[in-house]
Amino acid sequence: MMSWSAPPSRDSNPFATCWTRPGALPFIATTTGIEPSIVVERLARVGWRGQVVGPHGSGKSTLLRSLADLLRERGLCARVVDATAPSDHDFAPADPDPADPQGLLILEGFERLALGRRAAWLRRLHASKVRFVLTSHRVLRGWRAPAAIAQLAADEATLKTLFARLVEERPSPVTLEVARRVHCLQRGNLRAVWFDLYNLHETLTRTERTAPVAASYALSTAAG
């Protein structure tokens, strides 16, 4: 009897974006000692305007998304906005709402904007008196840049914790040792690490998964 391959499923790869994107994975307090509660405390102290600093894949977005519940406890409602989202005019999709006294704007991707647009954003944010947190690769200075409330770096302990969590429910032939090597090659960029591990997992499992399909295709081609 012919055995069919399993239907395609997100469960077939533990490193797929649906399992590794910010929000799907929790923020892990690392050796830097940064925890969401500490970040909120710092943010309150600097007047609810701050910047979270860290290289690519260091957990900035994950940290910011983990603040929502803590902010709600303080009566604030966080709104996540992609600063790089295309718009018809400069600020349309992410227009800060000065009429919302309980709002806090979380600006993701701020570091990817051109210098001129960053300055324009900051001018606009200060003029609207809105509370905000933005992300940056380096500590922003000048342009009335907000205070740095957290500086992140994804260390190996974070990788180990997150890796174990990902493969716990969806096993992978990729080992932690390999993940460590990739982490080193990617200089701590966790997003890039998950991408590489996704590809590696596919390489190691695809043949087994898709062999019945390939065999079926070969049979139908021969018959045709």
Place this chain on the structure above:
Amino acid sequence: MSETTIVEGAELWLDRGSRRYASGEILRGGYRLGEWREKELVAVELSVLWYTAGQGEEDFFVHHFERNKEATLPVQVDETPHEIKTILPVSPLSYDGQIVKLCWAIRLRGFFASGRQRVVETPFSLTAELDALSTPAGSVEAPA
């Protein structure tokens, strides 16, 4: 009958062991809430959907959806399975690529009074046409 997916008491199944369906065919299956009923269940949502999984941006579309509130749900004792039946569309077909996968699934989501949610999912394949060796459709039966 396909392998039954059980998560903390809830069961969800399809009527075919192969979990392969041709476009335009009728998909049948069923679910039992089981122990979910003991945990202050508020409502359940059943959907037949496709989604993309892989690297980067994701997309999805709900083909069939039904929501049942607590009052309309069966009691746990001798719970009669809730039947699922929907006509599958012509496309998009299932696809298992390296970069992206197009996945079809039936998904049962339970909403609880505590605010928590539980999800059970059973994937299946939607193909252009069924091979002669595939399992024929059968009636919906609850797992033993």
